[in-house]
Amino acid sequence: MIGRHLLSTEDLSQEQAIAILDTTAELAAVSDRSVKKLPTLRGRTVVNLFFEDSTRTRLSFELAAKRLSADVITFSAKGSSVSKGESLKDTALTLEAMGADAVIIRHSASGAPFRLANAGWIGGSVINAGDGTHEHPTQALLDAFTLRRHLRSGAGDLAGARVVIVGDVLHSRVARSNVRLLHTLGADVTLVAPPTLLPVGVDAWPCNISYHIEDALPTADAVMMLRVQAERMAGSYFPSALEYSRLYGLDARRLRLLSSEAIVLHPGPMNRGMEISAEVADSPQAVIVEQVTNGVNVRMAVLYLLLGGAEPTTSTKEGV
Amino acid sequence: MSPARVVLDEADMVRAVRRMAHEIIEKSRGVDNIVLLGIPTRGVHLAQRISSAIHDIEGRLVPCGTLDVTLYRDDLRMRQVRALETTSIPSEGIDHRTVILVDDVLYSGRTIRAALDALNDIGRPAAVRLAVMVDRGHRELPIRPDFVGKNLPTSQEETVRVQFAESDSCDEVVIEQIATGVAGT
Numbered sequence: 001m002i003g004r005h006l007l008s009t010e011d012l013s014q015e016q017a018i019a020i021l022d023t024t025a026e027l028a029a030v031s032d033r034s035v036k037k038l039p040t041l042r043g044r045t046v047v048n049l050f051f052e053d054s055t056r057t058r059l060s061f062e063l064a065a066k067r068l069s070a071d072v073i074t075f076s077a078k079g080s081s082v083s084k085g086e087s088l089k090d091t092a093l094t095l096e097a098m099g100a101d102a103v104i105i106r107h108s109a110s111g112a113p114f115r116l117a118n119a120g121w122i123g124g125s126v127i128n129a130g131d132g133t134h135e136h137p138t139q140a141l142l143d144a145f146t147l148r149r150h151l152r153s154g155a156g157d158l159a160g161a162r163v164v165i166v167g168d169v170l171h172s173r174v175a176r177s178n179v180r181l182l183h184t185l186g187a188d189v190t191l192v193a194p195p196t197l198l199p200v201g202v203d204a205w206p207c208n209i210s211y212h213i214e215d216a217l218p219t220a221d222a223v224m225m226l227r228v229q230a231e232r233m234a235g236s237y238f239p240s241a242l243e244y245s246r247l248y249g250l251d252a253r254r255l256r257l258l259s260s261e262a263i264v265l266h267p268g269p270m271n272r273g274m275e276i277s278a279e280v281a282d283s284p285q286a287v288i289v290e291q292v293t294n295g296v297n298v299r300m301a302v303l304y305l306l307l308g309g310a311e312p313t314t315s316t317k318e319g320v
Numbered sequence: 321m322s323p324a325r326v327v328l329d330e331a332d333m334v335r336a337v338r339r340m341a342h343e344i345i346e347k348s349r350g351v352d353n354i355v356l357l358g359i360p361t362r363g364v365h366l367a368q369r370i371s372s373a374i375h376d377i378e379g380r381l382v383p384c385g386t387l388d389v390t391l392y393r394d395d396l397r398m399r400q401v402r403a404l405e406t407t408s409i410p411s412e413g414i415d416h417r418t419v420i421l422v423d424d425v426l427y428s429g430r431t432i433r434a435a436l437d438a439l440n441d442i443g444r445p446a447a448v449r450l451a452v453m454v455d456r457g458h459r460e461l462p463i464r465p466d467f468v469g470k471n472l473p474t475s476q477e478e479t480v481r482v483q484f485a486e487s488d489s490c491d492e493v494v495i496e497q498i499a500t501g502v503a504g505t
Contacts, residue, residue: 001401019403026388026404035441040391304391309401 002305005117005126008135009181017184018157021145023301024294025154030067031297041070044101044307048074049091050129051082051107056268056292057129057138061104064299070101070307088112092121100124102307110134110173125306133171139267140177142298143224144185146291150263151221159186164216166192166248167226167275170199170237174267175226179207190216194248196237213248217257224265225250225276241274251277255285263287324481328470328493333453336469337366340451341373343467344420351380353446354418357387359435360405362424365484366453370422383410387421392434409442419445420467424482426452429463453482454493469493 002016012020030036046065050058058074065072075091077083082091088107095103102125105113110132117126130136148154151161163182169175169191182189189207191198202209210216217223228244238244250264258264264276264286272278280286328336348354351374358367364386371384388405396402421435432450439445451467456474474480474495481494 001403023404026406029407033442037441038391039437040396304404305401308391308396310397310399 001309002302004306005113005128006137006302006306007113007117007126007128009137009140009177009184010135012137012181012184014157014184014186017141017144017181020141020298020301020305021148022155023305024141024145024297027300027304028294028297030300031293036067037069038067039069040304041065041068041307044070045099046070046072046102046104046303046307047095047098047100048072048076048129049095049103049105050075051077051105051112052130053078054106054129056295057106060292060295061127061129061138061299063296064303067296067300068303070303073098073100088116089119089121092116092119096122096124102127102303104129106130108132127302127306130173133173133176135177136173136267137177137181138295138299138302139174140181141302142291142295143174143178143265143267144181145294145298146265146287147182147187147222147263148185149294150287157185158182161187162190162219162221163187163224164190164192164213164220164222165224165226166213166216166250168197168228168237169193169202169226170197171229172226178224179205183207190220192216192248194238194244213250214254214257217254218259220258220262222263222265223250223258224267225270226267227269227271228275245274249275249277250280252279252283255280255283258285260285265291268292324494324496326492326494327472328453330491333469333491333493336453337369337373338377340467340469341370341377344370344449344451345374345378347449347466348418351378351382353416354382354420355410355412355414355445356382356384356420356422357409357414357435357439358384359421359423359431360386360388361487362482362484363422365486366424366451366482367422369484370451383412385410387435387438389431389434389438392437394430394434407438414439414443414445416444416446418447418449420449420451422451424453425480426450426455426463426465426468427458427480429459429461432463433461454480456480 048058062072104127106129112131113126113128179189183206191207192210192213266288356367356371358364371382374382385408388407390402390404449466452465453469454472455465455468456472478495479498483492485491
């Protein structure tokens with residue numbers, strides 16, 4: 001239904017994206033039961049291959065796979081053969097030899113999941129959990145699911161929804177995935193950032209651009225705040241953290257510029273006081289904690305849709 | 321493919337539903353503790369019809385929901401991944417109640433086996449019963465229905481379709497010969 005891999009939101013048609021969101025809605029009910037377990041992926045092996053640090057995404061995938069009764073192995077780069085110089089290829093061949101049905105990969109190099117999926121090293125499915133500054137498709141899907149739940153009563157697409165994304169777009173794979181997916185779902189996206197944090201060629205992206213957060217807020221149905229990577233401040237992208245926060249941060253005063261129905265999202269982790277004030281993060285309009293719950297459910301849906309049917313290489317019978 | 325043969329028309333289906341509703345009320349000795357769960361898609365329509373018939377007879381509304389069994393099927397790996405249907409358990413829950421599973425056709429029994437596994441993860445009913453519009457035989461598991469609209473002996477070269485106006489053109493039950501070389505569902 002969605003192909004063999006999930007590498008990029010660019011690969012998803014509107015129909016496929018909605019199928020993932022609809023599947024997520026059904027699987028969400030499992031989290032409310034006392035027995036939070038489904039037998040569907042029993043016997044499948046899912047590998048978390050994380051070359052970059054991550055707690056949230058890794059745990060989310062791990063929980064999603066376990067709720068579907070799959071076996072999960074986590075491979076993190078620190079203290080592994082990678083630090084001894086092992087290549088991606090050899091790591092992949094090792095996992096294939098162990099019988100991985102799906103590999104969830106987070107890597108600092110953009111394109112690493114594509115390489116893993118297409119090099120012929122592994123037979124299973126590849127899920128991109130974030131590659132460099134390129135894409136983070138499951139984050140975009142969980143954001144879209146959250147938006148749909150609040151803005152469209154949990155059904156259909158996001159046609160006409162006005163979404164504003166504020167922050168370090170230049171280095172953000174979350175921004176890239178979201179712009180693509182939200183466009184596919186029919187939403188109207190506006191990126192807000194200082195010119196130094198917008199990539200060259202952003203005017204070709206299917207979204208609007210603004211340098212002024214207060215211009216974008218009044219008409220927004222939802223605002224997504226992106227973390228500013230504090231380590232970048234030495235790179236002269238803006239004069240000081242304080243100035244960035246004053247010009248682009250979402251505080252209580254700016255929250256009041258938003259409609260009372262509008263929601264505030266953040267992929268996490270947050271720098272409270274920098275891009276988002278503590279007051280906003282804890283306000284009833286912020287759906288940041290719900291995003292985490294939705295993240296587990298979206299990842300369950302993706303794992304089900306990739307692994308829940310016949311393996312693509314073995315289903316040769318038509319219609320059976 | 322030989323033409324489809326109508327075995328139950330709209331009026332026959334209404335009578336069957338009414339009789340099943342009476343049987344359910346009789347066997348459950350009232351409607352106090354029962355929950356109807358229809359298996360999507362057509363089991364849901366049948367469950368609603370039965371609920372409506374029970375209401376006509378007893379003047380009370382029985383909690384009615386849906387139970388999708390896709391994730392519990394034993395044949396998932398045999399074909400392309402299936403889309404999920406909706407599961408909606410009434411707010412009263414199923415613990416300590418008599419759950420009546422409702423489906424359109426009972427054939428191998430594997431769908432009901434999956435439904436029983438699904439129920440097991442949702443709660444602990446006091447009892448589970450099964451209502452179907454058509455029992456067409458050829459059971460592959462030791463499962464039997466409690467309430468049946470029509471017993472229809474069939475061959476494995478035939479297919480039985482229970483049609484409801486809600487999702488098909490009209491209410492009727494139809495048998496037809498399947499084209500050779502195409503596996504049945």
